Amino acid sequence: MARPEGERGIIARIRQAAGSSGDLVVGIGDDCAVYKTAPDRLSLVTTDTMVEGVHFDLGWHPPVHLGRKAASVNISDIAAMGGLPRFALLSLALTPDLGRQWLAGFMAGFLAVLAEHGVVLIGGDTVQSGHESMFSVTVLGEMAEAELITRKGAKAGDVVLVSGFLGEAAAGLALCRLGLVHDSGWQPLVGAHLDPVCQVTLGRVLAASGMVHAMQDLSDGLATDLAHICAESGVGAVVAAERIPLSPLLRKAAETCGQSPLEWALAGGEDYQLLFTAGEQQVAPLRKLVGEKTGRELFAVGRIVEGQGVFLEEAGRRREISYRGYEHFR
Amino acid sequence: MARPEGERGIIARIRQAAGSSGDLVVGIGDDCAVYKTAPDRLSLVTTDTMVEGVHFDLGWHPPVHLGRKAASVNISDIAAMGGLPRFALLSLALTPDLGRQWLAGFMAGFLAVLAEHGVVLIGGDTVQSGHESMFSVTVLGEMAEAELITRKGAKAGDVVLVSGFLGEAAAGLALCRLGLVHDSGWQPLVGAHLDPVCQVTLGRVLAASGMVHAMQDLSDGLATDLAHICAESGVGAVVAAERIPLSPLLRKAAETCGQSPLEWALAGGEDYQLLFTAGEQQVAPLRKLVGEKTGRELFAVGRIVEGQGVFLEEAGRRREISYRGYEHFR
Numbered sequence: 001m002a003r004p005e006g007e008r009g010i011i012a013r014i015r016q017a018a019g020s021s022g023d024l025v026v027g028i029g030d031d032c033a034v035y036k037t038a039p040d041r042l043s044l045v046t047t048d049t050m051v052e053g054v055h056f057d058l059g060w061h062p063p064v065h066l067g068r069k070a071a072s073v074n075i076s077d078i079a080a081m082g083g084l085p086r087f088a089l090l091s092l093a094l095t096p097d098l099g100r101q102w103l104a105g106f107m108a109g110f111l112a113v114l115a116e117h118g119v120v121l122i123g124g125d126t127v128q129s130g131h132e133s134m135f136s137v138t139v140l141g142e143m144a145e146a147e148l149i150t151r152k153g154a155k156a157g158d159v160v161l162v163s164g165f166l167g168e169a170a171a172g173l174a175l176c177r178l179g180l181v182h183d184s185g186w187q188p189l190v191g192a193h194l195d196p197v198c199q200v201t202l203g204r205v206l207a208a209s210g211m212v213h214a215m216q217d218l219s220d221g222l223a224t225d226l227a228h229i230c231a232e233s234g235v236g237a238v239v240a241a242e243r244i245p246l247s248p249l250l251r252k253a254a255e256t257c258g259q260s261p262l263e264w265a266l267a268g269g270e271d272y273q274l275l276f277t278a279g280e281q282q283v284a285p286l287r288k289l290v291g292e293k294t295g296r297e298l299f300a301v302g303r304i305v306e307g308q309g310v311f312l313e314e315a316g317r318r319r320e321i322s323y324r325g326y327e328h329f330r
Numbered sequence: 331m332a333r334p335e336g337e338r339g340i341i342a343r344i345r346q347a348a349g350s351s352g353d354l355v356v357g358i359g360d361d362c363a364v365y366k367t368a369p370d371r372l373s374l375v376t377t378d379t380m381v382e383g384v385h386f387d388l389g390w391h392p393p394v395h396l397g398r399k400a401a402s403v404n405i406s407d408i409a410a411m412g413g414l415p416r417f418a419l420l421s422l423a424l425t426p427d428l429g430r431q432w433l434a435g436f437m438a439g440f441l442a443v444l445a446e447h448g449v450v451l452i453g454g455d456t457v458q459s460g461h462e463s464m465f466s467v468t469v470l471g472e473m474a475e476a477e478l479i480t481r482k483g484a485k486a487g488d489v490v491l492v493s494g495f496l497g498e499a500a501a502g503l504a505l506c507r508l509g510l511v512h513d514s515g516w517q518p519l520v521g522a523h524l525d526p527v528c529q530v531t532l533g534r535v536l537a538a539s540g541m542v543h544a545m546q547d548l549s550d551g552l553a554t555d556l557a558h559i560c561a562e563s564g565v566g567a568v569v570a571a572e573r574i575p576l577s578p579l580l581r582k583a584a585e586t587c588g589q590s591p592l593e594w595a596l597a598g599g600e601d602y603q604l605l606f607t608a609g610e611q612q613v614a615p616l617r618k619l620v621g622e623k624t625g626r627e628l629f630a631v632g633r634i635v636e637g638q639g640v641f642l643e644e645a646g647r648r649r650e651i652s653y654r655g656y657e658h659f660r
Contacts, residue, residue, distance in 0.1 A: 046419075
């Protein structure tokens with residue numbers, strides 16, 4: 001999701017001061033923190049906070065969908081490393097105007113997504129807030145150490161792949177802002193914003209394949225998320241504009257909203273598709289495996305290169321797009 | 331800390347719907363959730379959210395102390411079950427007016443408490459908020475399964491013990507509200523509110539002793555926290571007013587503020603002392619052990635009885651005080 005300016009700087013400073021421990025496998029700077037709990041057994045943990053008016057708008061976000069989204073975006077961080085989500089904790093800070101019916105809807109959605117993934121709610125708290133509601137979700141997962149996929153393993157020559165259409169959630173948000181949340185023709189896009197799907201099964205298949213070098217989920221948009229993989233792996237990337245998967249409905253929505261579909265895809269965020277890299281020889285076997293196990297298609301959108309930074313090639317021109325978020329993109 | 335009316339009802343409903351899992355040892359309803367990660371090895375996890383204007387006041391709470399408190403109150407939940415705290419995650423939602431200097435102070439305090447307990451910061455996020463700042467902290471701990479102390483084990487006939495003076499933090503809060511935060515004579519009380527101490531070492535000693543039947547930390551006040559132990563254990567309790575440890579400074583502050591020192595102790599919350607029960611024969615050996623290992627005194631304040639509810643005996647009268655919080659007490 002869109003983050004405030006300067007978050008990367010804050011995180012970099014905190015990361016330096018965070019300390020370390022012998023059983024810590026991955027600390028700050030990936031989708032989850034990862035630590036060893038037994039020989040060859042890892043625990044994964046992630047937390048995310050969503051703030052009213054910044055990350056969601058109660059005017060158009062039904063409580064059931066908001067509850068579903070709160071669960072999905074956190075489970076997605078476990079999926080992004082190939083883990084199996086197991087347990088969740090939920091902290092709610094709610095303004096007094098959100099009554100029992102709203103909370104019942106939110107919890108129904110939250111618990112439904114947990115149940116879909118076999119995740120058990122094990123704790124949390126509820127507190128009051130004055131002017132804006134917020135919730136923080138923590139999800140714990142587990143996996144075999146040999147299957148872990150971090151952001152660090154991308155190699156020059158790797159193909160960059162994504163697991164589905166991009167920009168859908170950004171288009172849905174734009175449509176909601178235009179008051180079109182109930183317009184039936186836009187539901188695939190509106191739904192991508194209100195109720196995104198986390199890719200747990202795909203993440204598990206990719207992790208077990210042993211063929212993926214680096215992975216994360218697409219929460220902040222391809223320009224930012226690929227820049228994270230590049231920075232952690234010490235490489236650069238070149239993305240081909242014409243290879244980015246854009247749905248026909250997205251192109252139609254872009255016309256309606258007067259926006260660029262490509263910019264939604266690069267910088268919109270919140271798609272929660274998986275972004276990963278693999279050696280060129282692994283792409284065909286990966287496509288076959290993923291098709292057999294999940295029925296899904298993979299889209300090759302670019303290449304990992306030596307150097308640093310993420311570049312977009314479009315109509316023969318190349319421009320840097322590293323870390324460019326939705327608000328700051330154009 | 332003081333919680334909004336109705337939180338217990340919300341939690342009861344959520345607890346019913348939360349699901350279960352074979353390796354889950356303790357779910358919703360204790361200081362931490364607890365699950366098995368290896369034979370005889372448990373992981374503990376707890377999360378807590380603090381909201382500006384509800385749980386803290388930036389007008390008198392220096393950022394360093396607030397950061398310390400955010401860490402301490404969560405580590406205290408691990409201590410309350412006898413666990414060893416290991417890892418922390420921090421989610422910050424900050425209003426734009428809190429600049430770099432404020433954040434640097436907060437993080438310095440937060441990381442200092444983590445370092446004091448050997449806890450490593452492994453993740454979290456920072457987001458913007460519009461009108462009020464909030465933070466959510468998640469702490470993970472570990473311990474041997476045989477040493478776990480929950481809220482469930484209290485037995486009729488047990489002695490109820492606390493690990494230190496009560497009401498100090500409530501008195502400190504009252505003094506801050508009177509503008510006396512910088513008054514040097516009140517610093518022990520003001521400090522108890524601004525920078526409470528979590529009892530990790532004592533919790534570990536009690537857990538290893540094998541002599542404690544039920545335990546939790548005193549976050550909401552003796553009246554509420556003992557009611558939790560009683561409800562989970564299926565017993566009642568009787569507290570003797572004259573046995574509750576009140577410091578001379580607390581009595582003096584109560585005069586200054588026109589408050590009852592006993593009510594601060596029963597219903598003030600945020601003391602983060604440990605509250606626990608043990609068989610009568612174990613009290614003397616426990617006192618000896620705790621004195622040797624920590625130099626601390628234990629205070630016997632009451633008895634576990636058959637039945638239900640928490641009762642206060644004062645000057646020959648008995649009245650029920652179960653779950654009575656600071657705001658609703660008088």
